[in-house]
Amino acid sequence: MGRFHYVFPKWSNLFLPTVIVIGMTAPLYVAFMVAWGFSPKTTDVGYMPTQPVPFSHKLHAGELHIDCKYCHNTVEYAAAAAVPPTSTCMNCHTQIHPESELLAPLFDSYTTGMPMEWVRIHDTPDYAYFNHSAHVTRGVGCNECHGQIQTMEVVYQSETLSMGWCLSCHRDPAPHVRDPKLVTQLEWGWDMNAAERLAEGQKWVDHNNLQPSQDCTTCHR
Amino acid sequence: MSALNVDNTVDDPRQRSPLVLGHTDFASVTNEICAVNEAPKPPKLWYVTLVISACLASTLLVLVGYLVVTGVGVWGNNNPVMWGFPIVNFVFWVGIGHAGTLISAILFLFRQKWRTSINRFAEAMTIFAVICAGLFPGIHIGRVWLAYWLFPIPNQMEMWPQFRSPLLWDVFAVSTYFTVSLLFWYVGMIPDLATLRDRSNNRIKAIAYGFFSLGWRGSMRHWHRYERAYLLLAALATPLVLSVHSVVSFDFAVSQLPGWHTTIFPPYFVAGAIFSGFAMVLTLAIPARQIWGLKNFITMRHLENMNKVILLTGSMVGYAYGTEFFIAWYSGELYEKFAFINRAFGQYAWAYWIMVSCNVLSPQVFWFKRARTSIWLMFIVSIFVNIGMWFERFVIVVTSLAQDFLPSSWGYYEPTWVDTMTFVGSFGLFMTLFLLFIRFLPVLAIAEIKAVMPEADPHAHHEHDPDHDHEEGHA
Numbered sequence: 001m002g003r004f005h006y007v008f009p010k011w012s013n014l015f016l017p018t019v020i021v022i023g024m025t026a027p028l029y030v031a032f033m034v035a036w037g038f039s040p041k042t043t044d045v046g047y048m049p050t051q052p053v054p055f056s057h058k059l060h061a062g063e064l065h066i067d068c069k070y071c072h073n074t075v076e077y078a079a080a081a082a083v084p085p086t087s088t089c090m091n092c093h094t095q096i097h098p099e100s101e102l103l104a105p106l107f108d109s110y111t112t113g114m115p116m117e118w119v120r121i122h123d124t125p126d127y128a129y130f131n132h133s134a135h136v137t138r139g140v141g142c143n144e145c146h147g148q149i150q151t152m153e154v155v156y157q158s159e160t161l162s163m164g165w166c167l168s169c170h171r172d173p174a175p176h177v178r179d180p181k182l183v184t185q186l187e188w189g190w191d192m193n194a195a196e197r198l199a200e201g202q203k204w205v206d207h208n209n210l211q212p213s214q215d216c217t218t219c220h221r
Numbered sequence: 222m223s224a225l226n227v228d229n230t231v232d233d234p235r236q237r238s239p240l241v242l243g244h245t246d247f248a249s250v251t252n253e254i255c256a257v258n259e260a261p262k263p264p265k266l267w268y269v270t271l272v273i274s275a276c277l278a279s280t281l282l283v284l285v286g287y288l289v290v291t292g293v294g295v296w297g298n299n300n301p302v303m304w305g306f307p308i309v310n311f312v313f314w315v316g317i318g319h320a321g322t323l324i325s326a327i328l329f330l331f332r333q334k335w336r337t338s339i340n341r342f343a344e345a346m347t348i349f350a351v352i353c354a355g356l357f358p359g360i361h362i363g364r365v366w367l368a369y370w371l372f373p374i375p376n377q378m379e380m381w382p383q384f385r386s387p388l389l390w391d392v393f394a395v396s397t398y399f400t401v402s403l404l405f406w407y408v409g410m411i412p413d414l415a416t417l418r419d420r421s422n423n424r425i426k427a428i429a430y431g432f433f434s435l436g437w438r439g440s441m442r443h444w445h446r447y448e449r450a451y452l453l454l455a456a457l458a459t460p461l462v463l464s465v466h467s468v469v470s471f472d473f474a475v476s477q478l479p480g481w482h483t484t485i486f487p488p489y490f491v492a493g494a495i496f497s498g499f500a501m502v503l504t505l506a507i508p509a510r511q512i513w514g515l516k517n518f519i520t521m522r523h524l525e526n527m528n529k530v531i532l533l534t535g536s537m538v539g540y541a542y543g544t545e546f547f548i549a550w551y552s553g554e555l556y557e558k559f560a561f562i563n564r565a566f567g568q569y570a571w572a573y574w575i576m577v578s579c580n581v582l583s584p585q586v587f588w589f590k591r592a593r594t595s596i597w598l599m600f601i602v603s604i605f606v607n608i609g610m611w612f613e614r615f616v617i618v619v620t621s622l623a624q625d626f627l628p629s630s631w632g633y634y635e636p637t638w639v640d641t642m643t644f645v646g647s648f649g650l651f652m653t654l655f656l657l658f659i660r661f662l663p664v665l666a667i668a669e670i671k672a673v674m675p676e677a678d679p680h681a682h683h684e685h686d687p688d689h690d691h692e693e694g695h696a
Contacts, residue, residue: 006431
């Protein structure tokens with residue numbers, strides 16, 4: 001026998017209660033972490049930066065019914081949906097509110113030739129290659145990703161734009177597609193119930209033989 | 222006193238050969254085994270090997286850091302041989318990790334009493350080999366910081382590992398194996414840790430051993446539960462011996478590459494794993510029993526038994542090599558035939574013939590008892606087997622990838638110095654852990670060894686029981 005004898009000290013009896021307490025608080029911790037992960041603060045949902053000019057989509061797209069493609073004219077052909085140049089605005093604004101102070105930055109831009117510095121709202125990471133034309137020509141309506149843009153006085157991000165969110169549609173596109181001719185009809189489908197909407201979506205999935213890819217390299221090239 | 226210095230390799234059907242020599246009482250067994258840990262200073266050779274091993278382990282650490290900072294381009298892996306050294310080393314180390322559980326679980330369930338002297342050793346070796354094995358796929362993925370993607374953890378990307386891929390099955394198989402082996406090793410060690418605790422002569426040791434022996438008092442109830450737990454763990458670990466390397470072989474067999482896509486792979490890999498594992502146990506046990514004077518416990522009979530296992534599994538591996546060739550010919554499949562002819566006579570023929578001579582030819586000397594009981598010869602053969610089994614994995618991984626269906630995409634794989642030194646460094650890690658184990662943990666299962674001594678038998682002194690007259694037998 002050695003000179004030292006080891007017996008677990010009395011306080012080691014605290015071990016079991018400690019484990020129990022930790023075990024009981026673990027669900028709280030998990031719930032907190034999950035809630036944090038889903039919170040808009042983490043996902044950027046609701047991001048609404050101030051633009052140089054208080055451009056109202058509610059007025060232009062909602063009340064005036066200007067087609068999305070009038071301004072975002074590359075959306076059917078290119079990866080990026082173009083933010084319109086100042087000259088597009090001036091097609092109308094040489095006649096409408098030509099003296100407005102709110103539009104002063106626009107007129108400055110028009111006279112100096114320096115582009116407007118619009119702030120990008122829907123920003124995917126650089127390693128994710130999103131292509132607008134691929135989605136628009138297959139019948140994904142603008143509002144599937146951008147929300148009810150025709151009701152927004154100031155545009156904000158309405159979806160998480162997370163990879164899981166992308167994949168949810170790639171795995172089950174039917175609830176999100178429609179006749180490709182109607183993608184910019186922002187109020188389309190409002191008069192349908194869920195079953196009718198799904199049947200319509202399924203019709204276009206079948207019609208266009210949609211099989212969205214889930215390979216890594218589809219978006220990460 | 223008869224069991225002191227007999228030749229216990231003799232098989233006499235009238236009596237069982239003793240498995241412990243030189244001891245007739247339990248106290249001296251405890252004293253002798255604990256002396257390995259309790260000697261004020263370990264042998265000089267321990268320091269020398271530890272310094273060398275620690276240097277190599279540090280090399281490994283530095284090279285892994287270099288890899289992480291620079292990228293996998295520092296390795297020779299490139300199209301078409303994407304797997305190269307990291308996967309060769311992974312399979313090599315996992316294979317070595319098989320003997321531990323075979324010895325501790327399967328031989329335990331089969332009541333092979335000779336396992337008691339080598340199981341602790343072999344289990345420790347298993348744990349350290351699996352640590353080395355786990356390292357390689359971990360660093361092979363390229364972006365080490367994303368290694369947790371190997372596990373199916375819910376995430377906002379809604380991205381899952383490919384459940385149809387054997388590479389994912391591997392993650393589960395190897396991590397399960399590591400967990401169960403570690404538990405098995407630790408549970409088996411508790412009574413011996415308590416022995417070291419009670420004998421410790423300084424406070425730090427007393428606290429450390431005391432903590433890890435979980436308050437073991439050696440009461441009847443403790444022993445009862447301990448034996449139950451050990452038996453259950455043995456039963457749990459047994460299927461793992463077969464499953465882990467089967468799953469590792471699926472990494473290859475489930476693909477469609479000629480030379481990989483064969484149904485023989487799971488049994489062939491398991492046999493090879495046990496083969497390499499036993500060889501590594503021998504490589505470590507022979508010097509260890511010499512240096513720390515454990516010859517009374519790891520006796521010639523133990524070594525001879527291991528040599529028999531090596532002969533058996535080595536021949537099984539040789540048979541598998543032959544079968545592969547037969548099936549390649551019998552299939553009439555052009556690519557399959559090419560793959561095997563190319564293995565033996567192509568650009569990697571040198572590796573193939575190193576493999577065959579080390580794995581198939583060298584263990585054949587063990588048909589002869591003189592070879593089985595010659596320390597030097599078995600040491601050399603065990604080293605050969607280690608070399609051969611590494612080359613087996615090299616041949617499988619590299620030859621099939623380097624030259625497959627399209628000649629236009631053929632290539633020749635060469636490791637870089639980083640590859641080589643990472644592999645050598647993994648030996649440093651392995652040996653460092655092993656040397657620390659020898660110094661600080663009970664190297665042999667003290668409690669179990671006592672149970673296989675004749676003195677543990679309640680009928681040991683019945684004069685007319687021919688099965689239990691060990692002491693009289695050698696008088």
